[in-house]
Amino acid sequence: MFKCAYLLAFFGLFRIGEFVADTKHRAQRSVLMLSDTILKDNCLQITIRFSKTDQKGISNGINFKGQNRNPLCPVQATREFLEMRGTKAGPLFMHYNGTFLSRFQFNSILASSLKFADPNHQNIKAHSFRIGGATNAMAKGIPYKKIQEMGRWQSHAAKRYIRQIDIDIASLI
Numbered sequence: 001m002f003k004c005a006y007l008l009a010f011f012g013l014f015r016i017g018e019f020v021a022d023t024k025h026r027a028q029r030s031v032l033m034l035s036d037t038i039l040k041d042n043c044l045q046i047t048i049r050f051s052k053t054d055q056k057g058i059s060n061g062i063n064f065k066g067q068n069r070n071p072l073c074p075v076q077a078t079r080e081f082l083e084m085r086g087t088k089a090g091p092l093f094m095h096y097n098g099t100f101l102s103r104f105q106f107n108s109i110l111a112s113s114l115k116f117a118d119p120n121h122q123n124i125k126a127h128s129f130r131i132g133g134a135t136n137a138m139a140k141g142i143p144y145k146k147i148q149e150m151g152r153w154q155s156h157a158a159k160r161y162i163r164q165i166d167i168d169i170a171s172l173i
Contacts (some may be wrong), residue, residue: 002082002109005101007074008046010136012062012101013151016126018048021100023092027133032092042066044075045066048152060152083131132162 007012016160019032027033030049038045066075085094086095093101106126130151137147148158 001081001093001095001101002106002113004074004077005106006110007072007077009126010133011064011074012046013133013137013147014045015130016103016106020093020106021102023097024036024099024102024105024170027100034085034087034089034092034094037078037082037092039075039079039120042079062150074137099116131161131163134158136161138162 003042005020006029008019010015012019017028021027021031031080032046032048036047036049043066048060048062064075064078067073070076085092088094088098090098091100095101103126110124110126112123114145134147134151139148142150144158147162148156151158151161
């Protein structure tokens with residue numbers, strides 16, 4: 001579940017409030033539900049019903065194409081997670097006991113994992129996936145306007161997320 005959540009957060013440029021619950025027993029209206037997820041063949045479609053920039057629920061779709069044999073493929077991670085999760089209605093990220101993946105758990109497991117991997121890690125939190133995903137997209141040559149669309153930014157706030165790389169971001173706008 002955590003592998004799937006982290007990969008979707010990174011490659012989907014998700015805000016944490018768009019895909020995990022506030023608490024393990026309460027899901028806000030913007031949380032990603034199982035019914036918002038369509039996995040067909042080697043493609044994954046996720047519908048974001050509400051977000052910070054979509055308070056009226058117009059919905060946005062995110063499409064992922066699978067990458068065979070890539071251990072960091074969000075489509076494959078979702079497929080593996082869904083096989084274990086089952087079909088019980090509710091938030092996508094649900095534990096076996098029916099409780100939901102919460103913001104606290106997302107950050108807590110992330111911190112524990114990072115501490116194990118590198119005791120010197122600092123300041124990596126849920127929002128780091130959005131920052132890293134936007135920076136990675138820019139480094140891969142994805143046009144700024146497309147990154148803005150991918151991250152559901154309606155303003156040029158995306159510029160604050162893309163970290164230092166050898167490209168002049170202002171020249172791409």
